[in-house]
Amino acid sequence: MNSARLLFLVWNLSLLGQVQTAWRPAILSSVGIEQKMGAQVPLDLPFSDETGQRVTIRQYTGKPIILALVYYQCPSLCNMVLNGLLRSVKTLSLQAGQDFEIVTLSFDPRETAQMAVAKKASYLRGYDRPGAEQGWHFLTGAERSTKVLADTVGFHYAYDNLTNQYAHSSAILVLTPDGRVAKYFYGIEYPVRDLRLGLIEAAGRRIGSPIDQVLLFCYHYNPANGRYGLVVMNVLRIGGLFTLGALSTFIFISLWRRDLRQQGMT
Template sequence: MPEVPRTDRRDRAVRGAASILALAFTLLCGLTPAQARLTRAEMSAVAVAPPPGARAPTDLAFVDAASGRPTSLGAAMGNRPALLLPIDYTCGNVCDPMVSLSAAALRATGLRPGDDLRLVLVGLDPRDGPDAARALLARDGTGEALGEGVRALVGEQGTIDRLTGALGYSLTSDRETDAIAHPAAALLLAPDGRLARVLSPLALIGRDLRLAVVEAGESRIGNLADRFTLLCYGFDAATGMYTPLIRRILTGAALLTILAIAGGVLILARMSRRAV
């Protein structure tokens, strides 16, 4: 059987995790599903289904909420891996925890926010300006905690549509209730904008984020211990987390056992020769 190329395996893992997360975490910011006037078909269309080789256009024009100046997605990323969170800046009941939990996971990685990894927020509602973005960061202290490690962006509808379309991120709006239904997904981007992982921002821990960043950084971030850990842990698309690779662990243990037995036999053989 021919070996599946690494890039194809990565794309399958990304798409698999995205479909699981889309089913598990569909958010309707501002309202509960019972209050919404969206049909079942409209709600089922809310998902993250990245196309093969999904890549965020880094030249997209946004406004940086902190400075109020024009910027691009690439400039906000700073040629570094970025954890991209598409959110509704005025959604305090769900999007706020997504941001605070993602920021806490970033701090727990042991990486340097801003230097090794950035948290990039993108508003899904073009009516929300820089003030709304700054208010969200101030509510939970994310802006103060991460400093240069977080960027909050606002943009026009066309820009938002280009970004979400490129990443296979589908959302819908309930115009009567002014609510946005969108997946709760943290999209880890490589420095060139390639979608490396789809993670759950509501169940994200420092270890998983660090391993994902090490993979996305293609060995330019992390240390030897991280690379060794990746030999024993793999990304589980069913949970959106890194779990032990039992087969690899058992294979490694068996190999070590064989080497230990062979070494013992060699030592005993040499001792018997000396005794003679």
């Protein structure tokens, strides 16, 4: 009897595994991120902001844009993406609305402005910067708009009827001030240095400090992992320039002191 039960259990587990194996590729095969560097986001697709007003991405151009594709009723991953983004922008000295824009767009066409406004209120409390409500936007839209935008930037997702949820990857994007894809940052944690350099580079170096310009020379964006890595040769070049400058200064001061001594002797 026990052997029969064990055999029945093994058979059921095997069948369950076959069902899962057959189901998962069908969903996941169409999910992922396809890098499309330089792709132009359609600027005039219609969306709705958190107040229910009709808006387009064009209204947010003129500054670099952080684009987060999520859906507001996501039970886990989307919140992790937005929480990771919040942690990063809170630490930045750059200001949303002043130096860059954040556009959070729901790709679930069933979601409403009421959901968007609740989400915005929550993250603005966390961000806690004056004027941030003008720089962080929470949008919804019809599938014909959200799908076109997502496909344009290579963000592919799929709806799962069994769980009533979306399967999707986790990433944020940085767009140039004219709405072209500049950077992808993967996962749910976005290093502050990388995000800052990405925004500065996307803005054509028109924002940031002189130190940031040096860092951009020392660090190179790797699209394979969505991170900035240290470029050793550039660091050596800068080190060589500092060494040359220090040596030149030392020689100049030495010659100047020698001339002073010679003048004193005469």
